[in-house]
Amino acid sequence: MAAGKPTGTQKTVPLPPIHVDGQEKIIIDTTALSDVSLGKLGKSSTDTRRRINHFHTLIKEYSKLASKKQTRGNDLSAEDMVSIGERIEDVSREMAQMGGLDWYQKASLLGQCKQRGGDTSRWLVPKMRDLGVDKRPGKTRLLDVGALSCLNYAKERKWIDVTPIDLNSQEPGIYKQDFLDIELDSNAPVPLLSQHDDADSGEESDVETNTAHLFQSPFDVICLSLVVNFIGDPARRGDMLKQAARLLAPEGLLFLVLPLSCVANSRYLDDERLLEIMQFLGFTQLHQNHTAKLAHYLYRLTASIPATASASGDEPQFKKKMLHSAPGRNNFSIVV
Ligand SMILES: C[S@@+](CC[C@H](N)C(=O)[O-])C[C@H]1O[C@@H](n2cnc3c(N)ncnc32)[C@H](O)[C@@H]1O
Structure with a gap:
């Protein structure tokens, strides 16, 4: 797209x-x-x-x-x-x-x-401050995937430069973009999709005339909040995690939020299995938190995505594997 x-x-x-x-x-x-x-x-x-x-x-x-x-x-x-x-x-x-x-x-x-007492960025921002991200020189480039509001990081605009995207933009300021279609290319002519002001002012921007899914540089932070579970296909869920590893700068942060039932009540996924998958992809887990409904995870990209991380369609390294066979569990899984 x-x-x-x-x-x-x-x-x-x-x-x-x-x-x-x-x-x-x-x-x-x-x-x-x-x-x-x-x-x-x-x-x-x-x-x-x-x-x-x-x-x-x-x-x-x-x-x-x-x-x-x-x-x-x-x-x-x-x-x-x-x-x-x-x-x-x-x-x-x-x-x-x-x-x-x-x-x-x-x-x-x-x-x-x-229902959740605010968007999930409210959990992420204090964690970023604890890590000193707000003190770094220059603005932190944050890609908010599946953004329902472009105001989620508005209070932090001094130190966060947010790029909100969604398959279906809900408001001016959110870009219509499939996360899986984004590619990095340092030769891209302009840092596309960064022209929020054009949207705000109602002026026509030239975004559509460019190869719009190319970005010049990787992101410092990527948010996948309640997005991975949105995808029906377990291998595509895995593709989203691989894509995050590809689009992040070294030492970049990935914020992942899943409904709690995906890890607490699934036959095929739990915290341990998720950690194995994320470590395989090059992530180190910094924080994990379960609320009544949600599971929050914060990872740092500490290694490159391995060449053995299968391309879509290849034999997966982490197949759908029965972990908890008790009745009443759901079938949520992530295949990588
Ligand atoms: C449950 S909403 C997430 C809302 C918000 N991030 C939150 O935490 O409440 C899931 C959103 O992810 C978007 N989405 C799913 N797959 C996507 C993709 N490949 N690229 C961009 N957006 C995607 C959907 O369009 C939908 O708006």
Whole structure:
């Protein structure tokens, strides 16, 4: 996906591309449903949370079906293919009827404000200060992936230069950019996507005329707050962590936030396994914190990403491995 300049809120948007089987991206085409109005954010915070969870389930089901269609297409009967295709359409339709990604993001934003007592940057900023990041010369370049608000680091603008991106920008100041499409190129003509003022002033910027997913230099900090769990495919979740390692400067910081259930109640992932994966990718864990709903992690990139870190589609080093077989657990996993 090419990056675009920051956009304002749109009424109806396509759902995000769903990454399937490590390679392909499938874009759910909801254009035929473009007159479906936004779903309600929710009657209450409990209702909103229930609907967000249901939306997650739909994303996962879509991802599984699309993967099956793609990888096992040749083995499946024509009848099975038709029924998978029909189910994909039903799932897409239901997501669109809920308001699609736009609704989901607004609901998550509501959750960010009301349920969790503030956005997760509130946890990160004091940790960065403890590490003396605010005292370093020059501004700290922070890439906020899956940003629902461009104001998350507004109070720290003296020392943090934030680049907020999202697949679907919710407000002016957030760039429409797929994290997985970002590349570093020191020869890139301009540090693209850094022109927040253009968006604020309403002036046209030239962002769209450039190769917009290139950045000249690596980032000092990357935030993946509630983003990795957003992806349905475990190998793509792993790709996000690898991408963070590629885009960070040496000694750069990665802030990872997952719903607590991903590490506390999964058959395939726990803190220990996550630590092994992160260490393999070159990270040293600095902090870990569990709240009632969230798991926060802060890592420092202390080694280069190993050449053995498989490219998408290769045999993974960390496969989906049963760690806790007790009933009632979920299937969240990260494959690297
Ligand atoms: C639950 S929201 C995260 C909100 C916020 N970061 C927080 O901590 O509350 C997940 C967001 O991640 C975005 N996202 C998912 N995959 C992405 C990708 N590959 N590139 C950019 N944004 C992505 C989605 O569009 C969605 O808005």
